[in-house]
Amino acid sequence: MNAESSVRGEVHELSYAESIRDAMDIALGSDERVVLMGEDIGVYGGAFQVTGSLVHKYGEDRVMDTPISELGGAGVAVGAALTGLRPIFEFQFSDFSTLAMEQIVNQAAKLRYMLGGAVSVPLVMRLPSGSGTGAAAQHSQSLEAWYGHVPGLKVAQPSTPRDAKGLLLAALEDPDPVLIFEHKLLYKMKGPVPSGYYTTPIGKAAVRREGTDLTIAANSIMALKAEEAAKTLADEGIDAEVIDLRTVRPIDRETVLASVRKTGRLLCVYEGVKTLGVGAEVSAMVAESDAFDFLDGPIVRLGGAECPIPYNPKLEEAVVPQVPAIIRAARDLANGAI
Amino acid sequence: MNAESSVRGEVHELSYAESIRDAMDIALGSDERVVLMGEDIGVYGGAFQVTGSLVHKYGEDRVMDTPISELGGAGVAVGAALTGLRPIFEFQFSDFSTLAMEQIVNQAAKLRYMLGGAVSVPLVMRLPSGSGTGAAAQHSQSLEAWYGHVPGLKVAQPSTPRDAKGLLLAALEDPDPVLIFEHKLLYKMKGPVPSGYYTTPIGKAAVRREGTDLTIAANSIMALKAEEAAKTLADEGIDAEVIDLRTVRPIDRETVLASVRKTGRLLCVYEGVKTLGVGAEVSAMVAESDAFDFLDGPIVRLGGAECPIPYNPKLEEAVVPQVPAIIRAARDLANGAI
Amino acid sequence: MPDTPPGNTPYAVRAYRPEALREALRKMLLIRKFEEGAEECYMRGLIHGTMHLSIGQEASAVGACMSLGDDDKITSTHRGHGHCLAKGAGVDKMFAEFFGKETGYCRGRGGSMHIADVAKGNLGANGIVGGGLPIAVGSALSAKRLGTGAVTVCFFGDGANNEGAFHEALNMASIWKLPVIFVCENNRYGMSVPTERSTAVKNIADRAIAYAMPGVTLDGNDFSAVAEAVDGAVARARAGDGPSLIENVTYRTRGHSRSDRNRYRSRQEIALWTERDPIPRMAKMLVSHGVMTEDDVEKMEAAAADEIASGIEAARSAPEPGVEDATRDVYTVHSEAME
Amino acid sequence: MPDTPPGNTPYAVRAYRPEALREALRKMLLIRKFEEGAEECYMRGLIHGTMHLSIGQEASAVGACMSLGDDDKITSTHRGHGHCLAKGAGVDKMFAEFFGKETGYCRGRGGSMHIADVAKGNLGANGIVGGGLPIAVGSALSAKRLGTGAVTVCFFGDGANNEGAFHEALNMASIWKLPVIFVCENNRYGMSVPTERSTAVKNIADRAIAYAMPGVTLDGNDFSAVAEAVDGAVARARAGDGPSLIENVTYRTRGHSRSDRNRYRSRQEIALWTERDPIPRMAKMLVSHGVMTEDDVEKMEAAAADEIASGIEAARSAPEPGVEDATRDVYTVHSEAME
Numbered sequence A, B: 001m002n003a004e005s006s007v008r009g010e011v012h013e014l015s016y017a018e019s020i021r022d023a024m025d026i027a028l029g030s031d032e033r034v035v036l037m038g039e040d041i042g043v044y045g046g047a048f049q050v051t052g053s054l055v056h057k058y059g060e061d062r063v064m065d066t067p068i069s070e071l072g073g074a075g076v077a078v079g080a081a082l083t084g085l086r087p088i089f090e091f092q093f094s095d096f097s098t099l100a101m102e103q104i105v106n107q108a109a110k111l112r113y114m115l116g117g118a119v120s121v122p123l124v125m126r127l128p129s130g131s132g133t134g135a136a137a138q139h140s141q142s143l144e145a146w147y148g149h150v151p152g153l154k155v156a157q158p159s160t161p162r163d164a165k166g167l168l169l170a171a172l173e174d175p176d177p178v179l180i181f182e183h184k185l186l187y188k189m190k191g192p193v194p195s196g197y198y199t200t201p202i203g204k205a206a207v208r209r210e211g212t213d214l215t216i217a218a219n220s221i222m223a224l225k226a227e228e229a230a231k232t233l234a235d236e237g238i239d240a241e242v243i244d245l246r247t248v249r250p251i252d253r254e255t256v257l258a259s260v261r262k263t264g265r266l267l268c269v270y271e272g273v274k275t276l277g278v279g280a281e282v283s284a285m286v287a288e289s290d291a292f293d294f295l296d297g298p299i300v301r302l303g304g305a306e307c308p309i310p311y312n313p314k315l316e317e318a319v320v321p322q323v324p325a326i327i328r329a330a331r332d333l334a335n336g337a338i
Numbered sequence C, D: 001m002p003d004t005p006p007g008n009t010p011y012a013v014r015a016y017r018p019e020a021l022r023e024a025l026r027k028m029l030l031i032r033k034f035e036e037g038a039e040e041c042y043m044r045g046l047i048h049g050t051m052h053l054s055i056g057q058e059a060s061a062v063g064a065c066m067s068l069g070d071d072d073k074i075t076s077t078h079r080g081h082g083h084c085l086a087k088g089a090g091v092d093k094m095f096a097e098f099f100g101k102e103t104g105y106c107r108g109r110g111g112s113m114h115i116a117d118v119a120k121g122n123l124g125a126n127g128i129v130g131g132g133l134p135i136a137v138g139s140a141l142s143a144k145r146l147g148t149g150a151v152t153v154c155f156f157g158d159g160a161n162n163e164g165a166f167h168e169a170l171n172m173a174s175i176w177k178l179p180v181i182f183v184c185e186n187n188r189y190g191m192s193v194p195t196e197r198s199t200a201v202k203n204i205a206d207r208a209i210a211y212a213m214p215g216v217t218l219d220g221n222d223f224s225a226v227a228e229a230v231d232g233a234v235a236r237a238r239a240g241d242g243p244s245l246i247e248n249v250t251y252r253t254r255g256h257s258r259s260d261r262n263r264y265r266s267r268q269e270i271a272l273w274t275e276r277d278p279i280p281r282m283a284k285m286l287v288s289h290g291v292m293t294e295d296d297v298e299k300m301e302a303a304a305a306d307e308i309a310s311g312i313e314a315a316r317s318a319p320e321p322g323v324e325d326a327t328r329d330v331y332t333v334h335s336e337a338m339e
């Protein structure tokens, strides 16, 4: 499943942030056209210290601090991508991409099509996303569903250090705009990361755990929570298959359908607001497919509550799916209690 | 179903645009706090001639031409709503709301919650939407799914002149921000409209046609196409129930579920891009409900193609659902061919 | 930036009654103690999330609010504690908010970045840089249309001046001659980036000309200078003559936020600005003009410290919001369908 | 706006060879005939959608492109036919695009509002007012980083100058000293709203000071004045001295788009500007300086008309795109998963 391109290097323990930095370092070192753009990505090292000290290695012309101008900055990246550079644009928080949607959606996503194929826009955007940091409603959103709705874009959501690097390098190989939603709570998480160059294919989900009783399809950090839930469920004798979607656009239809055909039950877990979130698409995709006939029960969704993210930590925890809730929902589904 | 507030006036034939203007005229005439804001809504009468000559009746202070500044204009409307005015803000095309999402999503939608209930933002926004005018990719989008994903907003989509007026007046009564997506192809369509004041409830779908064989749930202009399809289907002996969703947030869960419990089959029809569009939510909502047990076949979605809207008219027509496609899909579903 | 030359009575001393001047100093002290208290609570793990301290910028917040009444509005920023207190908020409800409590200004939903006190005319801090700019213009539009006579002071940072929202907001305020005063707190950095690297002009106020409004750059650590400029702009706004742009050059002596590693500025620079602290300067002015004695100042400082300490204590023991209420207040009228 | 005083040889006549001047007039005539032809096709129902004619603005488009090579870039606007032809596009592929044909510049996917000719350096018209501004800056960034020596001319309208994108783009271009020339075509209206009602300053170029770049307002119907200003800015950009803002004051004698009901301006105003037509003025200049004869001009006009007529004919009979290809070219590498 994990169809990574051939990996030659050794495997090291790196954090998710380090692994993304490693990918950018490789890209900057091997391709003159690659530039990083974003707010405070230079000496400050990025709001989440992802670019770190890259500016000292590559200089301010390659690791460019932009003014606080998200629309303009994104547009500059679009124009640069259109004319020979390979920008990697960092939003400080994915929430601020609300300022730049014009350029992302109307320009980057559509230019190739509107111009009849005459151009490509090889642009990578990185968007720190999600809740759990106590930063409240304007700094905690999960907006991947919006971008997943836009033809012309690709949207990835790595949940491991290994995928974070592989997907970023794959995005850089991609001739079209790719948005990578990085989960803020994962930046410090460590995991094995091959050194050197490799790519993780955009559009391929990963089966994190095989199982026969139900399928849990989750994105980003929820894939990790689902794995954790699956361990407890296993102790109870419920054998869950856990799919980490990894990309929202395109969604890996085949992997999800194959799993549901096998298990007959589907639970979608995602942090974004439940209504019209990623799980809505996963559910609908299954309900319209041949896998529908294999369903032994309703398709259950656990998504973010229908409210902005609150500041109070208990409330903040309560409004996104947590491991116990996943366990409960999976148990009820597997036991036919739903 | 069509739980309009008591209607006392006579019923006249008005176009959708005239009916919206009538609602604004009533609002401007009866509430000093109401102001219209937007680009070229004054002497020009609005890009689609919806505001028409209202500026001559109410003056430039009440019908305000804004500079071409969507973000700022929307933000001014938010600030005005917060402090005592009741702005009705017109985007010239819903596509341009991409420039204003920061103010709509981070401010208007969240201010009340972030401030613990201390404020309300009684803001109405009107967004001409949809394809079919030959205006190509940046002037033809259907973006209601994005806003439907945002707690704090309400999102309506009238498909008849009568609802266009009633929903706008309901939106003005609502203390919270309401976005109304008007379909450009409907502006000239005529229909019966009660004169005087009435409201159409936000959050209530309309059953446009009762039927027993399958449910077609559609939004905006697609509800009309579904009605048309249902006529042909009836000739073939297929009795379709047609639901006009009318609001995307909140979706009228009960009306849809009740229908599916009755018919056992569901076809979702929407113009927005299929992936993560409104039909994804309708499908998922049914698939996770008790109505799931009543389903006699997969839930089928007919949505917009996975591409920007092309300029060429034949291509433009091909990339959104049309009546023959609805008929085919409904027939296949009803006959168990899917 | 020299002190006011001796012999000249500063504007503030001429313009305000002694009580008002003492109250201004009290607020500056309260802001300072509030932020030091909040910082300490944060470091002790009592407050989570992040916060942006305005230590060193107190003259700007308090000076700009001198001639505002409760009906006048302000819009604030992520660095908004000073604005909130200057506009009349209470320490207790602010701390309760920082502690995420139900008794806080935002019932624990907003925290530091959304601190607001609508009753006193503070429409709220904002987590979006530049987010408050058009909102302030909207507030001024309401005042003009509804004839309330209120003005709106819009605080924003030097970094925010490069957002498109700045441009659009100032242009609209100008063409519609709205009663709004744009107060740029130029603390030399937008997070880590100095204005010279982010902004094409030397002074933010140089941009006023692009909106045909008066613009002035001044020593933002000089309480009197700030008050004078803003008072003039408020008078102009109330007279129907439209908006102004005032740039208070100041400095935050703390880092940008709690996660700042201070890689972008020198210790010398920080030390230099620490010496330019607006609070002793204000105290000195009041003492030298006989508004109060040094002893009064010390007592005032001690009282402020006490108020902070008891605010923290009260906040710690205040009730938390109930988890079952997490989705309350999304809409004004609650409905099942919205959950 | 008087003609060049007699006795002074205009810049253009001094700066360019006669062939280049004749070619410039030819392009202006071609643009005029192109748009008249397109308008007629639209009225005859042969072209659908909408279109924005630049009739009256030809000196701006052609003058601004005088010193650009194919490697130099432009970004254009919804009113972009003139820019496209000025930058070297062919009439046939343009008409084919307007007719929605597979042989058009955008294979019938874009139409008038997205007309582009990337091979000639036109990165495209734009349906979003102000959308091209940051893109132009990005193009200039590429040129600087990749050392191509190319400059980018960014066309935009007076209305676009109130978009946040304008502010952000000009600021970044200035701080990074990028080789981009911002050419504002101030035709006095953004759709129906006159600049006096939308824009706080009298001249758009007055805003250049807010970005520390040179700004000049000139008679945009004077080909020579436009060419002179842009040539200077191009030289400045190529020398590494950064961006410029040039405001060409001009007028569109047609409505904003095909659906304009002309409620916002007077017939007298239109008549006045029709008299200021840049094309006869340019022709007169070339004739009076011996670059060509009146007879040459007439022949040139007739040839342009012929080119247009045959372009329309060719476009009418060109093949339509296949409906099965509607989702092609969304991505560079086609994949099933994306359908």
Ligand SMILES: Cc1ncc(C[n+]2csc(CCOP(=O)(O)OP(=O)(O)O)c2C)c(N)n1
Pocket (backbone or CB within 6 Å): A039, A068, A070, A092, A096, A099, C052, C078, C079, C127, C128, C129, C130, C156, C157, C158, C159, C160, C161, C187, C189, C190, C191, C256
């Ligand atoms: C739209 C947006 N972009 C970026 C950020 C992240 N951010 C928060 S504060 C800040 C710096 C703001 O600088 P300035 O306006 O000068 O205010 P200061 O922090 O100096 O008071 C940045 C980049 C944000 N909150 N919102």
Ligand SMILES: Cc1ncc(C[n+]2csc(CCOP(=O)(O)OP(=O)(O)O)c2C)c(N)n1
Pocket (backbone or CB within 6 Å): B039, B068, B070, B092, B096, B099, D052, D078, D079, D127, D128, D129, D130, D156, D157, D158, D159, D160, D161, D187, D189, D190, D191, D256
């Ligand atoms: C972001 C955006 N807002 C509004 C529009 C609708 N619109 C198209 S052209 C136009 C007027 C533009 O005025 P200006 O920039 O002066 O160009 P002109 O049409 O005069 O050439 C407007 C409002 C748009 N296309 N994009």
Ligand SMILES: [Mg+2]
Pocket (backbone or CB within 6 Å): C157, C158, C159, C185, C186, C187, C188, C189, C190, C191
């Ligand atoms: Mg600052």
Ligand SMILES: [Mg+2]
Pocket (backbone or CB within 6 Å): D157, D158, D159, D185, D186, D187, D188, D189, D190, D191
């Ligand atoms: Mg114009």
